[in-house]
Amino acid sequence: MPDSQDHRNAHEQVPDEQLRLIEDLRSMPRVKAPMDFAAHLNRRLEEVDLLASRPWWKKLFPAWSTDGGLRIPPYVYGAAAASVLLIVSVYVFQTTNVEEQMDEGVRQQQVLPEHSTVEDADEVPPTGSTSPVKDAEEGARSISQDPTSGPASPAPATKGSNNLIIEKESPSARSLRKGGYPPAEKKAEEEYAPMMRGFLDEQDMRLQPLDSTARADSLRRLDSLRRLEQDGKPVPKIDRR
Amino acid sequence: MTGMQEHSLEAQVQERIEGGNLDRATLDTLSDEELMLLFQRDVRVAFDILVERFQDPLMNFIFRFTGSMDDAADVLQDTFIRVYKKKHLYRTIAKVSTWIYTIAGNLAKSELRRGHRKYTTRLVQKKDDNDEYTLPLHDSDPLPDRSADSSIVYERIQDALQKLPEVFREAVILRDIQELSYEEIAEIIDMPIGTVKSRISRGRLQLQELLKDIHD
Numbered sequence: 001m002p003d004s005q006d007h008r009n010a011h012e013q014v015p016d017e018q019l020r021l022i023e024d025l026r027s028m029p030r031v032k033a034p035m036d037f038a039a040h041l042n043r044r045l046e047e048v049d050l051l052a053s054r055p056w057w058k059k060l061f062p063a064w065s066t067d068g069g070l071r072i073p074p075y076v077y078g079a080a081a082a083s084v085l086l087i088v089s090v091y092v093f094q095t096t097n098v099e100e101q102m103d104e105g106v107r108q109q110q111v112l113p114e115h116s117t118v119e120d121a122d123e124v125p126p127t128g129s130t131s132p133v134k135d136a137e138e139g140a141r142s143i144s145q146d147p148t149s150g151p152a153s154p155a156p157a158t159k160g161s162n163n164l165i166i167e168k169e170s171p172s173a174r175s176l177r178k179g180g181y182p183p184a185e186k187k188a189e190e191e192y193a194p195m196m197r198g199f200l201d202e203q204d205m206r207l208q209p210l211d212s213t214a215r216a217d218s219l220r221r222l223d224s225l226r227r228l229e230q231d232g233k234p235v236p237k238i239d240r241r
Numbered sequence: 242m243t244g245m246q247e248h249s250l251e252a253q254v255q256e257r258i259e260g261g262n263l264d265r266a267t268l269d270t271l272s273d274e275e276l277m278l279l280f281q282r283d284v285r286v287a288f289d290i291l292v293e294r295f296q297d298p299l300m301n302f303i304f305r306f307t308g309s310m311d312d313a314a315d316v317l318q319d320t321f322i323r324v325y326k327k328k329h330l331y332r333t334i335a336k337v338s339t340w341i342y343t344i345a346g347n348l349a350k351s352e353l354r355r356g357h358r359k360y361t362t363r364l365v366q367k368k369d370d371n372d373e374y375t376l377p378l379h380d381s382d383p384l385p386d387r388s389a390d391s392s393i394v395y396e397r398i399q400d401a402l403q404k405l406p407e408v409f410r411e412a413v414i415l416r417d418i419q420e421l422s423y424e425e426i427a428e429i430i431d432m433p434i435g436t437v438k439s440r441i442s443r444g445r446l447q448l449q450e451l452l453k454d455i456h457d
Contacts (some may be wrong), residue, residue, distance in 0.1 A: 018445050
């Protein structure tokens with residue numbers, strides 16, 4: 001930049017104490033570009049030209065470098081990892097029987113805990129009797145004999161509302177039924193559902209639609225109460241609130 | 242550069258291309274701006290001459306800014322490759338030198354922020370090592386003891402420069418090492434001249450503080 005040389009220091013006011021510093025800075029040795037800089041640059045420029053002359057789809061896969069070695073662009077690693085993950089996922093999905101796993105899950109839910117907790121019992125609806133199971137059984141018997149004459153059912157619950165447990169199945173429950181219920185659930189279906197229906201009619205309560213998990217949970221609790229009673233152990237008090 | 246000058250420069254360049262007198266000796270006499278216009282019209286020799294003109298000053302600027310020879314060489318290459326690829330972005334309203342310095346400065350800052358190369362190349366170490374980068378110094382002092390003292394001082398100054406904030410360092414290097422005018426520096430860092438002067442002054446004060454034991 002020879003044209004800027006003449007005016008660059010024309011009107012500069014520099015404090016005396018800085019003159020030495022400026023002198024040192026200006027006398028610092030000038031570093032030059034490496035000797036082979038032009039050759040390196042030209043090689044890279046050739047690559048730039050080569051890349052620019054390629055069609056766009058070839059730019060995505062720059063194949064061979066000038067050294068003859070394979071040059072893999074970074075995104076290829078990501079794409080390869082994603083492909084492997086996809087293949088493994090499809091394989092695992094196809095080789096796994098999802099229905100069997102779901103059956104196993106329901107079976108595990110049916111296994112009763114060794115000691116029922118008070119919290120479990122608290123969630124059982126109040127009956128007004130010392131034995132909620134007996135009450136439920138009685139209710140079930142009465143409703144099976146005469147479904148319209150519930151002992152305390154001035155406004156009997158609609159069939160649809162009380163039968164939600166049985167009739168309105170979730171898709172997962174439907175798929176379970178297709179393959180047949182596991183023994184514990186089948187038993188619950190046959191024995192406890194009528195009991196519950198009678199009990200609810202007696203109390204003039206309406207059921208909310210339950211999903212399969214909540215349903216299995218309710219049945220499990222009822223079963224645990226029943227076992228406690230059969231074993232002669234004290235049944236937890238029911239919170240009537 | 243006014244619009245009228247710009248048009249006349251382009252006309253001259255067009256005439257040269259049509260006249261066909263584009264031999265190396267003729268091109269060497271042209272200004273940077275004329276060479277850039279020729280390069281924009283795909284005269285590759287013009288680019289080669291620009292590289293020859295700017296490679297050493299830019300290398301010095303980038304090395305003083307980054308403090309690393311390896312980084313400086315990489316950034317220098319990237320600078321010219323960017324000039325090569327973005328030649329159509331250059332407008333003759335600006336000087337070629339300030340445009341290239343701006344590119345080099347931005348790339349050098351990016352390189353520093355990336356910070357993947359932690360090592361630095363010291364001036365004295367490189368003189369001892371039989372490395373790829375020999376430092377051809379312009380210092381023609383023949384006395385070895387004076388040369389050794391100077392090397393230590395220069396090394397201290399380089400270390401002090403690295404301790405300056407980037408904005409002050411850039412301004413001081415451009416002014417006191419590259420010896421550019423305030424107008425050119427203002428164009429390179431895209432700041433008013435007042436700001437440039439302030440940065441240079443504050444940078445010098447900080448440098449003075451860092452180097453007080455040398456100057457006392």
